[in-house]
Amino acid sequence: MSFMKTISVAAVGLATLAFASATAGAEPLPYPNKVVTLVTHSSPGGGSDVFLREMTKYLGKYIDATFVVENVQGGSGAKAMARVATSPADGSVFYATTPTYIYTSLMSKPQSSYKDMEPLVNIFADSEVIYTRTDGPYKSLKDVIEHAKKERGRWGAANPASLERQAAEQLKRAAGVTPAIVTHEGGGDMMLNVLNGTLDIGIGEIQELRSQLDAGKITLLATFNPERISEKPDVPTVKELGYDVALVKFRGLAGPKGVPEATRAIWDQAVKNLLDDPDYKKAYMAEVLVPQLIGEKDYPAFINNFATSTEQFLKSTGAIK
Structure with a gap:
């Protein structure tokens, strides 16, 4: 029963x-x-x-x-x-x-x-962030966008039916660029491809980046939050950088x-x-x-x-x- x-x-x-x-x-x-x-x-x-x-x-x-x-x-x-x-x-x-x-x-x-x-x-509500490898060529979201204008570039996101993928697509449209969006089944695989330089940036959540973030291997370039993350006050929002995109998971x-x-x-x-x-x-x-x-x-x-x-x-x- x-x-x-x-x-x-x-x-x-x-x-x-x-x-x-x-x-x-x-x-x-x-x-x-x-x-x-x-x-x-x-x-x-x-x-x-x-x-x-x-x-x-x-x-x-x-x-x-x-x-x-x-x-x-x-x-x-x-x-x-x-x-x-x-x-x-x-x-x-x-x-x-x-x-x-x-x-x-x-x-x-x-x-x-x-x-x-x-x-x-x-x-919970979870912040979506844009990140890159610390020893790579990109020190700001502006650098990433400029590269995309010249050579398209490659951005990483989770699977095609994800908020991360939609964030990437909306940022593409707002910035007027056409990078290849490479999707992954999980954030771990995507982070590896950012670290080895296969991807210019990845879009994900802080908890899946924690170990590499704490080790200084990756750097956060921006957040899709409507306002800055209180725990990461130095990370700008995508919107304040001039791209009208704001998303929260x-x-x-x-x-x-x-x-x-x-x-x-x-x-x-x-x-x-x-x-x-x-x-x-x-x-x-x-x-x-x-x-x-x-x-x-x-x-x-x-x-x-x-x-x-x-x-x-x-x-x-x-x-x-």
């Missing part, structure tokens, strides 16, 4: 008491599954992979379960979406949402799309349709507690992740609004009909 069928008024009352207990830091919230699989389309070392693996170090303090990260690559996220959309809606499997799963759904005909999943909770979770309301409520409370955890706060602030909690009641509307505006943009550029 499913968790949805067995839940009762008494169980809801116990869950409410458990919420208060967990908020006070006593015990993790009881959960209907012993193991929860968090699926990402990202390759190991990519943005979503890093986000999930770091979060799972702390999540067990707030939900009484063991968390496993599963990388399902291929089809610009299509395989990962199908994996989750066809899984049992019992709270045992979730997908790491980013704009990629909207772009993939709109730009191709995947077996399962964002419409076949149920948004659960948003956790969301990071959350979605599950198969029909996840029980009681389970969704557990995640709402647990993520709130998680974001307040002082140890986790240090970790996510170091990765320049900005808390953006959108609960299960509001996250579906957020995703639908993003999908609608994205579809309008893609139609305006001729990317889709």
Whole structure:
């Protein structure tokens, strides 16, 4: 018998008491599954992979379960979406949402799309940055654009159906240049190609660049944030450099349709507690992740609004009909 069928008024009352207990830091919230699989389309070392693996170090303090990260690559996220959309809606499997799963759904005909999943909770807003190798020829975004005007150049981005790819395309249009955009299944592969000089720049998130950034091997040239990143105040925005492009990536979770309301409520409370955890706060602030909690009641509307505006943009550029 499913968790949805067995839940009762008494169980809801116990869950409410458990919420208060967990908020006070006593015990993790009881959960209907012993193991929860968090699926990402990202390759190991990519943005979503890093986000999930770091979060799972702390999540067990707030939900009484063991968390496993599963990388399902291929089809610009299509395989990962199908994996989750066809899984049992019992709270045992979730997908790491980013704009990629909207772009993939709109730009191709995947077996399962964002419409076949149920948004659960948003956790962070993530900054997209432009980076290059420190010992390379480019010391500013202006240098990169000037090179692109003369010799086209090569820019790196994540898979074709990604916010990074759209950021690159919008920057191309705003700057009036035509570099080759080389796409990758994961941020780790792209960073290697920036480091070896195959690519002039890469577009990605700070958490997937952290080790090379700390080692001084790569340099941030600009951010697509609407304003400068507080933790990186010396990095200019693309917009202030004269190119009217501003984008921010969301990071959350979605599950198969029909996840029980009681389970969704557990995640709402647990993520709130998680974001307040002082140890986790240090970790996510170091990765320049900005808390953006959108609960299960509001996250579906957020995703639908993003999908609608994205579809309008893609139609305006001729990317889709």
